[in-house]
Amino acid sequence: MDYSFHLPNSGHNFDPKSSKLGMWLFLYTELLLFGGLFLVYMVYRELNSEAFLLASFKLNVWMGTFNTLLLITSSLTIAMSITALQKGNKKLSINLMWLTILAALGFLVVKYFEWGAKFEHGLFPGMDHYGSLPLGERLYFYLYFFMTGLHGLHVIIGAIFILFVIHGVKKGTVTPERFSLSENAGLYWHFVDLIWIYLFPLFYLIH
């Protein structure tokens, strides 16, 4: 027997506030995931500050700076795409999201060349040259690959997330009235950006 009765506070309702709250909570979790690594970084930087400094000279600051600019710009484009969607300009919104994805790809390409250079010099954990480095520098590169690697993974996930939103806008499931998915993709993307904003000075800049 079917009841026509429906609860007003159903879990199957569309509720933008719920999804946004859920996204924020998820970001707290993500933040603490990186938090463990930041803690380890802090401890070992304190113990091996000179070796960390020496090792940091082996990174290419220009590439890092370029990537930082790319990510900050992409944060701008994703924020603009959300506003464009809210104002009803779907086409502009989609284009801005494509721009964001382009920036993400650019970031990954630069990262590829950066990592590639390190591989050539045998600086990846387990390689010959790596083994001959002093302990502090080994820890530095280990953390460098671990943290930027995990961050790179998040860039990829974020880009895929944005692809989903583009698909949703085209299909009509994400609309100027129902834009919480696009907002959540934006939140996630800003988070990815923010992590990089901390990684960049920690590995490239501190003297």
Next chain:
Amino acid sequence: MTVDTLPYTTFYKAKKGIWSWLFTLDHKRIALLYLYAIISFFLVGASLGILMRLELLNPGKDIIEPHTYNQIFTLHGVIMIFLFIIPSIPAIFGNFFLPLMLGTDDVAFPKLNLLSFYLYVIGALFALATLVFGDGPADTGWTFYAPYSVKTGTNVTMSVLAAFILGFSSILTGLNFIVTIHRLRTPGMSFNKMPLFVWSLYATSWIQLLATPVIGITLLMIVAERVFGIGLFDPSIGGDPILYQHLFWIYSHPAVYIMALPAMGVVSEIIPTFAQRTIFGYKAIAYSSMAIAFIGYFVWGHHMFTSGMSGPAAIIFSILTFLVAIPTSIKVFNWLATLYKGSISIETPLLFALAFIFNFLIGGLTGLVNGALAADIHVHDTYFVVGHFHYVMFGGTGFAFFGALHYWFPKIWGRMYNKKVANTAFTLFLIGFNTLYFPMLILGIMGMPRRYYDYLPEFTFWNQISTFGSWITVSSIILMLANLIIAGRKGKRTTDNPWNGITLEWQTKSPPPVENFTKMPELPEGGPYNYPNAKKA
């Protein structure tokens, strides 16, 4: 209240076929999937425990090799912690009753809920896969302490990945519950009108959300260290094993509150129902859950008093540990005050709740012995710690879990179990449990170390008592589960509200329909435990 007698379709019969269960979005069905999986793993973990007790029946080798013994206590720990006790009450009873108690029809993200379940299944498969792949299950203990976990040839990587995946299942459940509690309360239910079980789930969910990722990343570091051989934690290649212990306990201490808080929530439901009396100190109980969750973050160092820590740090961690005892005892006193002058009906769930208080009291006070700096040096890594931990986890959370099962059984299955058998099983369980674990406390004080497969002859007497207790315990559990299984199939049909409870889950049918409610649930006037016929104290 009026209960309409129209025929309706229960959530069991709304859809048919195995796929309607495996891909269900109904929180009640997901809860039952969890129930069957979790009980199965409990039985596996318990069997491993029995094997260990059997080995310890006599000094020297009885039935298993020392290396196998190490693997068995590790697998016992991993299964019992990550597959049984962490998900037990939140994933089963939280999933089933959180929406019912809030007066809604599901959690906020039903699909995410199903995803959590499948992450649980995948994690469980990883944990079991260590039995067949590689060189067998890890032999490190469930704590995976470095540097041994980096060096051992056993399959640590897979066990650690299992814990990682299970962690994410736990995080997503917590996230789902927090959003549900914030967004889906029935109109008129403010935070201070929520049932206390909901409060305890709320506190638990925050711990799950904020502590679990730390262990996730730490375990990934262990994996990376094993794969690439860089020393973050292994001192022979330049790492710091103490750092691992810090990171591990930053999660794993709050995790014991993930295990304990929901149990306290269950007890806070059972006691007012069977005393038919307003709970004493509603706000004190609710906020003490939050206080335990909060303070619980800052006490992890008490696991490391003997592993190298500065004096001031040790003193601070010790003081903070003692602080946790305050909100905990606030709860205990409030429960007892609730019983005072209540119209108590002694039913099986109430017995479990009282046993919880008794066992948890022993567990909590022995915890303070561990938390005191000087005493801890004596009992650290002895059997005393094992006894303490099982008193809080099994005697506390385990009893609350089975109490919850007996309390909500008529709501879930719409049938009643044989109360006499249930009470007999309970009595045997309580006796068996104490015979099993109390000797461990004595042995620990006498100086028997934990995790040893052998012991000196002077420890024989208490070890044999303990092993004897394990046989009583396991028989009582079999009796209890058999009683419940029979009742689930053939038990007498019961009314919608056999215990005369007034939280919202008792206002709907037993078993509930898919939509949970067939009419708008009514909030009891004057708070969730304001029993209309209660004697005024």
